[in-house]
Amino acid sequence: MKRILIFAFATFLFSSCDDNDDTTDVQPVENAKTTITFDARVGNADFALNKDFTIGSRTYNFSKLRYWVSNVTLIDAKGTEYLIPDSYYLMEEVGDLNLSGTISDSLTYPARKRESIDVEDIPAGEYKSIKFSIGIDAKHNDNLSLQAGELSIANGMSNIAWMWHTSYIFSSVAGSVKEGTTSASFLAETGLNANYKTVSIDFAAPVNFSTAKGLVLNLDITKVIDGIDLIKTPKVNAAQAAVMSALATNYGTKALTFGSLSN
Amino acid sequence: MKFLKKNLLYTVGLSLVLTACGKEESVDPEPLNFQFVVPDNFPQPVWDTENPMTRNGIELGRMLFYDVRLSGNNKISCASCHDQKLAFSDGKALSSNGVSGTVLHRHTPALINLAWANNGLFWDGGSTNLESQAFGPLTAADEMQQDLFELVDELNNVPEYVKQFDLVFEDKISSQNIVKALAQFQRTLVSSNSRYDKFRRNEPGGDLSPTELHGLELVRQKCQSCHAGELFTDNSFHNNGIDADFDNDQYEGLFQGRFRVSYNPADLGSFKTPTLRNVALTAPYMHDGRFTNLEDVIDHYSQKILVSPTLDKQIPNNGFQFSVVEKEAIMAFLKTLTDEEFVTNSEFSSPR
Numbered sequence: 001m002k003r004i005l006i007f008a009f010a011t012f013l014f015s016s017c018d019d020n021d022d023t024t025d026v027q028p029v030e031n032a033k034t035t036i037t038f039d040a041r042v043g044n045a046d047f048a049l050n051k052d053f054t055i056g057s058r059t060y061n062f063s064k065l066r067y068w069v070s071n072v073t074l075i076d077a078k079g080t081e082y083l084i085p086d087s088y089y090l091m092e093e094v095g096d097l098n099l100s101g102t103i104s105d106s107l108t109y110p111a112r113k114r115e116s117i118d119v120e121d122i123p124a125g126e127y128k129s130i131k132f133s134i135g136i137d138a139k140h141n142d143n144l145s146l147q148a149g150e151l152s153i154a155n156g157m158s159n160i161a162w163m164w165h166t167s168y169i170f171s172s173v174a175g176s177v178k179e180g181t182t183s184a185s186f187l188a189e190t191g192l193n194a195n196y197k198t199v200s201i202d203f204a205a206p207v208n209f210s211t212a213k214g215l216v217l218n219l220d221i222t223k224v225i226d227g228i229d230l231i232k233t234p235k236v237n238a239a240q241a242a243v244m245s246a247l248a249t250n251y252g253t254k255a256l257t258f259g260s261l262s263n
Numbered sequence: 264m265k266f267l268k269k270n271l272l273y274t275v276g277l278s279l280v281l282t283a284c285g286k287e288e289s290v291d292p293e294p295l296n297f298q299f300v301v302p303d304n305f306p307q308p309v310w311d312t313e314n315p316m317t318r319n320g321i322e323l324g325r326m327l328f329y330d331v332r333l334s335g336n337n338k339i340s341c342a343s344c345h346d347q348k349l350a351f352s353d354g355k356a357l358s359s360n361g362v363s364g365t366v367l368h369r370h371t372p373a374l375i376n377l378a379w380a381n382n383g384l385f386w387d388g389g390s391t392n393l394e395s396q397a398f399g400p401l402t403a404a405d406e407m408q409q410d411l412f413e414l415v416d417e418l419n420n421v422p423e424y425v426k427q428f429d430l431v432f433e434d435k436i437s438s439q440n441i442v443k444a445l446a447q448f449q450r451t452l453v454s455s456n457s458r459y460d461k462f463r464r465n466e467p468g469g470d471l472s473p474t475e476l477h478g479l480e481l482v483r484q485k486c487q488s489c490h491a492g493e494l495f496t497d498n499s500f501h502n503n504g505i506d507a508d509f510d511n512d513q514y515e516g517l518f519q520g521r522f523r524v525s526y527n528p529a530d531l532g533s534f535k536t537p538t539l540r541n542v543a544l545t546a547p548y549m550h551d552g553r554f555t556n557l558e559d560v561i562d563h564y565s566q567k568i569l570v571s572p573t574l575d576k577q578i579p580n581n582g583f584q585f586s587v588v589e590k591e592a593i594m595a596f597l598k599t600l601t602d603e604e605f606v607t608n609s610e611f612s613s614p615r
Binding site: 143 | 312313314335389390391392394395396398399402404408410411412413437438439440442443446516524526
C-alpha cells in the first residue's frame with residue numbers, strides 16, 4: 001500500500017516579532033521617516049463626535065468613526081513600490097466603547113482619537129503616490145489567528161460570533177440623522193472580502209521623505225455616506241449587501257483625497 | 264476496485280519565513296517533523312493558514328481540546344460537546360452543555376476529516392478555517408463563555424503550557440496561538456478506516472455483503488451528488504427539503520441557513536452537507552437534530568420532502584420513493600462507514 005505523504009515540516013513562521021527590524025532589501029536612508037495623517041472631515045469642517053453637522057437637508061451627529069487602513073504602499077517616480085511592513089492600522093475617533101461580552105465579560109475600549117501613522121525606514125527616493133486599502137485583505141480577513149500590525153480581535157472591529165462571518169469589520173460609522181421630524185440612529189458598517197477597496201492617491205508634487213515631515217490625506221464623511229440614505233437604511237451591514245457595497249465603494253473611490261504636505 | 268496508485272511527496276511550504284528577529288535562531292527541524300498521511304482513497308487536503316502542523320503543536324492542541332480551563336466556569340472543554348466515542352459529536356439534538364446552560368440553537372456536528380473542510384465551517388459555513396472558528400465556541404455565552412484575557416492569564420499559571428507554547432510557537436501564550444494549536448490537533452482527526460474504506464482499498468476486512476453493496480450503489484446514485492466522494496460531503500450548501508418556509512428571520516437569520524452568511528436568496532434553507540462517515544454514531548441528525556435515527560432520515564429522503572423554490576434539484580419533489588428493500592440496503596451500507604479505530608484511537612483521546 002503506497003501512501004501519499006505530506007511533509008509539513010520546516011515551515012517555520014515568525015509572523016511578527018516584537019523587536020521591529022526592517023524587512024526590505026532596500027537600504028533605508030537615515031531620517032527617511034514621516035507621519036501620514038488621515039484627516040477626517042465633514043466637507044470643509046473638521047470631523048468631531050457629538051456635534052451637529054448639516055449635510056444637504058439633513059443634520060448628522062456622529063458617535064463613532066472607525067476603519068482599517070492596510071497595506072500602505074509608497075510608490076516612487078520609477079514606479080517601485082515600498083510596502084510598509086505589517087501595515088494594519090485602526091483609524092478611529094470613538095468615545096468609550098462597551099465591548100463586554102465580545103471576548104471578555106466586561107471590556108471597555110477607552111475613548112480614542114487616532115488619525116496618524118508613523119512610518120520609518122522609508123528607502124530614499126522621490127515618491128509620487130501612495131496606495132492603501134480600506135479593510136483587511138482576504139488572507140488576513142479569513143484567518144483571525146494571523147498576527148500582523150494592529151490586527152486584533154480585542155477592539156470590537158471583528159466578528160467572532162457565528163452570527164455573521166468570522167472576519168473583520170472594515171469600517172464603522174455610527175450616529176444619528178434628522179430631517180424635519182424624521183430621525184434615525186444609524187450604524188453603517190462594511191466588511192467581507194468583496195468590499196476590500198484599494199485607494200491610490202497621487203501627490204501634488206514628488207515627495208522626498210528625508211525632508212517632508214508629514215503627509216495629510218483627507219477623509220470626507222460627506223463622501224463616505226454620499227448616496228446612502230441612512231434614514232431609510234439605518235443599519236448597513238452584510239444583510240444589506242447592495243448598500244454595504246455602495247458604502248465600501250465610496251471609501252474606495254471618492255472619500256479619500258490628497259490633503260497637504262508639511263516640510 | 265482498482266485505484267490509480269500514486270506516490271506523491273508533497274513538501275508543504277518548505278519556506279523558512281524568518282523576518283529577522285535580531286536574535287540567533289537555531290532551527291532544529293526534528294521535533295517539528297509531522298507527516299500528514301493522506302489515506303490512499305482520499306483527495307489531497309488543501310489548507311493555507313500559515314499554521315504548519317508539528318508534533319508538539321498537535322499535542323498542545325490536544326491538551327487544550329480536553330482542558331476545562333478553556334471555559335469561563337472551568338467546567339467545560341471542547342470535548343464536553345465533541346465526544347470521541349460519538350465521533351466527536353454529543354448525542355443530543357440541541358446541547359445545553361454550555362456554561363450558560365441554555366439550549367443551543369444548533370446541533371453539534373461531528374468533527375471528522377476537518378483537514379479537508381475548506382469551504383466554511385459551521386452549518387452555515389460562516390467560519391473560514393479552524394483557526395478563526397475556535398474563537399466562536401470559546402467566547403459564545405451559551406458555549407464556553409471564556410474571557411480571552413483571563414484564559415491567557417490562566418494558562419500562564421500552568422508551567423507546562425508556558426513551556427509548550429514556547430516550544431511550539433517560540434512565542435508567548437496568546438489567544439491566536441491557542442486557536443492555532445487547537446486547529447492543528449483537529450486536522451489530525453482523520454477517519455479513513457471503516458469497513459467501506461478497507462473495501463475501497465482492497466484491504467483485509469474489507470468485505471461488503473450483497474445488501475451493503477446494493478446500498479452503496481443506491482447511495483452513489485441518489486446521495487453522492489451532495490455526500491460526495493470519499494469524504495461523503497461536497498463541503499457545499501444545499502436545501503435538502505426538511506423545511507419549506509424560510510420567512511422567519513429571527514435570531515439573525517438562524518432559520519435561513521447559508522442565506523444568513525451569503526445573503527443570496529438561492530441559499531435560503533441551505534445547510535452544509537455533513538459527512539456520512541460514522542453516521543451511525545452521530546445521531547440525532549440535521550442542523551437542529553430533528554431526526555432521532557437513521558430510519559427517519561431515510562424516510563425523509565424517500566417520501567417526506569418539503570418542496571420550496573430553493574429545494575436542491577438533485578432531490579425529486581416527491582422524494583426518491585425507496586422500497587423497503589432499498590431502505591434496508593441504504594441503512595446497511597451507512598453502517599459500513601463506522602470507523603472503530605477513529606473512535607478508539609488513543610492519540611485523539613484525553614491526554615490525561
